[in-house]
Amino acid sequence: MCSLLGIIGAVTFNADASTLNLLPVIHLITSNDNNDLQTTSANAQIFRRRAYPVPRQTPQIIAKPFDYPVFYGNTHLPEIALTFDDGPNPVYTPQVLAVLQAYTIKATFFDVGYLVKEYPNIVRQEFLQGHSIGNHSWSHPELSRLSATGILSQLVSTSDAIQSVTGSRPTIFRPPYGSFNRIVFAQALQQKLSTILWNDEARDWTTPGVNVIARRILNLARNGGIILLHDGGGFRAQTAAALPIIITALQQRGFTFVTIPQLLYDIATSGHTSSVLSATGTSSLAVLMPTLVVWKQE
Ligand code: ZN
Numbered sequence: 001m002c003s004l005l006g007i008i009g010a011v012t013f014n015a016d017a018s019t020l021n022l023l024p025v026i027h028l029i030t031s032n033d034n035n036d037l038q039t040t041s042a043n044a045q046i047f048r049r050r051a052y053p054v055p056r057q058t059p060q061i062i063a064k065p066f067d068y069p070v071f072y073g074n075t076h077l078p079e080i081a082l083t084f085d086d087g088p089n090p091v092y093t094p095q096v097l098a099v100l101q102a103y104t105i106k107a108t109f110f111d112v113g114y115l116v117k118e119y120p121n122i123v124r125q126e127f128l129q130g131h132s133i134g135n136h137s138w139s140h141p142e143l144s145r146l147s148a149t150g151i152l153s154q155l156v157s158t159s160d161a162i163q164s165v166t167g168s169r170p171t172i173f174r175p176p177y178g179s180f181n182r183i184v185f186a187q188a189l190q191q192k193l194s195t196i197l198w199n200d201e202a203r204d205w206t207t208p209g210v211n212v213i214a215r216r217i218l219n220l221a222r223n224g225g226i227i228l229l230h231d232g233g234g235f236r237a238q239t240a241a242a243l244p245i246i247i248t249a250l251q252q253r254g255f256t257f258v259t260i261p262q263l264l265y266d267i268a269t270s271g272h273t274s275s276v277l278s279a280t281g282t283s284s285l286a287v288l289m290p291t292l293v294v295w296k297q298e
Contacts (some may be wrong), residue, residue, distance in 0.1 A: 065171065066194040066264060069185060073224030073263035074270045079256045080225045081263045082107040082247075083198065085136055085174065086233035088115050088122035095240035096231045097129060103247050106130050108260040110174040110196075113138035113158030115232065120165045127166040132259040134172040135159050135193060140233075144181040151187045159191060172196050172260050196260055201228035204239045213242040218249050224263070 073081065082100075087093045088111055100107055109126050111133055116123050126133055137143060137154040138161075146154070155173065163169040173193035175184055180195060188195050202208070202216035217227055227246075229239050247257070258266070
């Protein structure tokens with residue numbers, strides 16, 4: 001069954017095109033659940049012969065936030081970012097952290113502000129283990145329905161909470177439900193937050209089973225992929241159990257795992273923007289900027 005998960009809205013965007021010259025291709029995300037686990041992208045196949053890659057564990061920080069929403073990273077590099085939303089959770093976040101530690105992998109957690117306040121020690125653990133922590137709003141509303149002031153409040157209070165726990169202010173933000181518009185994006189930018197979406201997800205929040213979660217993620221995995229999983233917001237034992245399967249399979253395909261800041265750094269320093277541009281068949285990627293993107297998925 002092939003189901004369309006991503007819905008791209010109208011494509012009118014009035015910002016100066018020159019400020020959006022790095023806008024990547026926006027994929028419609030599909031999932032083919034009947035594909036064999038061994039199905040890989042052509043790019044991944046190229047790297048299959050390599051030995052197990054050594055993960056880079058020092059996140060690079062770029063000076064400026066990205067002036068476009070990021071759906072995936074550098075498609076020329078066999079690297080993937082694991083991201084976990086809706087935590088911290090006292091049950092499932094430690095399970096996810098244990099798996100990541102066992103495989104010596106760094107990932108990214110998009111934490112909800114009021115939960116950061118409730119479970120600061122879990123957030124501290126995420127930070128101390130070398131993972132990146134992003135802003136996922138204070139109370140997980142659909143931000144595109146809020147006023148600019150309401151959006152700002154959600155962003156600032158969450159960044160404040162994370163900074164008070166880790167000593168480090170977040171540089172990345174993921175809108176709940178993947179729901180954002182120009183106002184949300186602009187408010188995030190004003191707070192020096194890059195807006196991060198994803199191009200690989202399993203709808204693990206529907207608890208479809210460990211093997212289904214793994215299969216969906218692996219079918220969509222590709223160079224520069226941003227994988228969306230959840231360590232909070234409900235029953236997440238299946239996600240934690242699927243994680244070793246996903247990590248092992250992707251390592252066997254030659255992928256390394258990077259944090260979102262590292263992935264952004266690898267876009268910013270890649271010099272491959274023009275080839276991404278040409279791949280879209282358009283000279284201006286500004287036309288691909290959606291006015292509203294909503295994934296009703298969490
Ligand atoms: Zn969420």
